Amino acid sequence: MSKKTVKVKIPATTANLGPGFDTFGLALSLYNEFVVQEENGVFIETYPKSDFLEDPHNNLYIQVVKYLCEREGKTFYGAKLKQVSNIPVARGLGSSASAIVAGILTGYAVHKKGLTDEEFFQIAYRFEPHPDNLLPAWKGGFIAALRTEEKTYYQRIDFPEDIKVVVVIPDFELSTQKAREVLPKTIPYRDAIFNLQRASLFITAIQSRKYDLLKVAMDDRLHQPYRKSLIPGFNEVIKSALDCGALGACLSGAGSTMLALATENFDKIGRSMVEAFSLHGIRAEHRVLEVDKEGAKVDIVEES
């Protein structure tokens, strides 16, 4: 009998990009990898080692694979999983989306079925309701998405290759749930208009390569003003990025990571954002990332 190994590689993602709250998402060149074989019983190895992720009940990837197997009317006997996590957990860089997308693609690879958008969302939303992370993790690139009761609509646009994303990852976790609990139930009409204008300008600035518009276009009144109470040094980190020549800066997803878009001075921008965090007693590290255009990659290796 041949033994099948499925290898899945999923990019990190950043949602919102400032004004595009719950709408914009961008895939980044930082990856989680999942290498799995069918097995009797669940055996998980993690790199870096995580006792939490090695417990099958906490491991989102295993939960998704098990769910898909049962959805096919089959019994889930187990899996041998090697999980390499480069995307930090609970930092607004899409680590859960990576596990969900990887689990779905593994399930479909094993059961040899084509995956439609409709099926993807039906399954993915059982585990996380945010297309702004799920879609770029799956498809790569920059995506604008919206969800109605019936359907998810989305469109990908080309993101300029000369823009890099400087991410500054603080050493504290922030759950999306906590970062959503601080949001108000309603917002003033003028704030809705404020974001509508900036989100539209962001898209046109990207499409027309008018980078000087990004600074104003990446401002936001829907989520960052409320979330910044959870991010010590938020204003100073943004300012330090802009002072060093960043095109724009914002919170990554629900945080705690902050990011800057830039075409030069990448390390200088990163170091100054780290320094701004440190003045507020927060340790952080910076990474200079590219936009990932490919999205998820699946390899199936059969050994006889």
Ligand code: HSE
């Ligand atoms: N758009 C979501 C938020 C992303 O900002 O809460 C969370 O994954």
